[in-house]
Amino acid sequence: MDRIGIIDLGSNSIRLVIIDIKENGAHHQIENLKESVRLRSGTDAQGFLTKEGINSAVEMVSLFVRFCHARNVTHIIAVATAAVRRAPNRAELIERIAKHTDVTIQVLSSEEEAYLGYVGLVNSVTNTSGLMADLGGGALKMIGFNDRLNQNSITLDFGSVSLMEKYNLQDLATPENLHALEQFLDETFAKISWLPNYPGLIGLGGTFRSLARVYRHHVHYIPDVTHGITIPTEAVEEIYTMLSGMDLKKRLQVPGLEQDRADLSVTGIGIIYRLLKAINGTELTVSASSLRDGLFYKHIYPRDPILFNVLTHHINNLIDYHNLDESHLRRVSNLAVILFDQLAPLHKFGSHERRLLLIAGLLHELGVVISVESLDKHTLYTVLNSPLLGLTHRERVLAAFLAASHDGLFQTNLQNYVDYGPIEPADMERIKKLAPLLQIAHSLDRSRTGVVTHLQATLTHEVCELKVFGTQKRDLEVRDAYRQGEAFRNEYGVELKIVQG
Secondary structure (H helix, E strand, C coil): CEEEEEEEECCCEEEEEEEEECCCCCEEEEEEEEEECCCCCCECCCCCECHHHHHHHHHHHHHHHHHHHHCCCCEEEEEECHHHHHCCCHHHHHHHHHHHHCCCCEECCHHHHHHHHHHHHHCCCCCCCEEEEEECCCCEEEEEEECCEEEEEEEECCCHHHHHHHCCCCCCCCHHHHHHHHHHHHHHHHCCCCHHHCCCEEEECHHHHHHHHHHHHHHCCCCCCCCCCEEEHHHHHHHHHHHHCCCHHHHCCCCCCCHHHCCCHHHHHHHHHHHHHHCCCCEEEECCCCHHHHHHHHHHCCCCCCCCCHHHHHHHHHHHHCCCCHHHHHHHHHHHHHHHHHCHHHHCCCHHHHHHHHHHHHHCCHHHHCCCCCHHHHHHHHHHHCCCCCCCHHHHHHHHHHHHCECECCCCCHHHHHHHCCCCHHHHHHHHHHHHHHHHHHHCCCCCCCCCCEEEEEECCCEEEEEEECCCCCHHHHHHHHCCHHHHHHHHCCEEEEEEC
């Protein structure tokens, strides 16, 4: 078991993540700590880090290093970004941290910082093209990518903290200051000719995550998941207008808005909104990834940190890390897909539903990491809340309810996801029709020994005859599969007949 700690000394905050890496390569984040230490604000007029800023940073990094030692971290990676990079006296900070902790801080160039954010992003989202915007306290990094390949990039020498201070937007913003900020942003973005080529904006950084939390509270959105949430541009404008009309005291009361980001929220969300306008984007996708994820993937895959398939990697990682019965899960998933293919004239679904069924088959017992008792609700919870990246929110919710229905239809609170989340009314019928196929497949590997090797479905007007093939006796599996006959008949209007081939 390897346990690494990644310390990110940013312009607005210092963060520490600790990640376990098992012998099989499976990984899991076990700590995520943050402390606001605004190095960008702790500089003087010439850009030098102040004594107070250096002392604060040294103290916090030292605390994080001691915490790593207490948590038996075997390897520490420590980096610094814009505020340190620009400071003429950065060597003093780095030397003091090394003296107090024996940890060497690597100061990232703007190109390295943007690249690591890009690696973290493309290894965590469904989007194969778009505009990545990584907004920090002292810099805005943007990369336009297509087919997951970096095509254009730029780092702008401003962030949410620096522009907040420049335009005096900490408290109640005057119309003149707001207009000046917006004019500056519009003029800056207009000079970047390739921006409109990427109308899909994907945001990284604390300001984007804070915006997502405010949006979720604003519209009562579920699931309570930040990564992958999409926010309409109109909603971003509405939140920006709302916050810019408040003084700091009122902003501190806004549900979802972090206390230590309330002062810079108007500036940060203003940057996001004007960027959306510049690219004519209709919505924003928020990613919870960061350059820390990029550092992690570069650590475990130094030759090529870009994952070949995002969803496959994260599903396999969950299975491997939690020591789930992979052979059983893959057999169930395969049998469910075989059933789906052979019963296409009956259900009339397409590739989207097939993919959901395959995913649900692989995840249908993820809830055992909590308990086998009430497995359905535990499976729903773990699929919704695990680091299962590479799915949209709609796909994640559908896969979660379908996986939870592997032994009986589970629809508790599903209507809430229609009313306040990403699910469409027709999706409820999709789950009801796909669930019996997963239930039958699960029954056909009930003994977990792989005795059922293949299926052959024959449809008539009133009967679906399912011939079950295998090299050993399959009585237990056939008997258990017959339990699903009523659910199958209710959804498809035909009787289920199961025979051994």
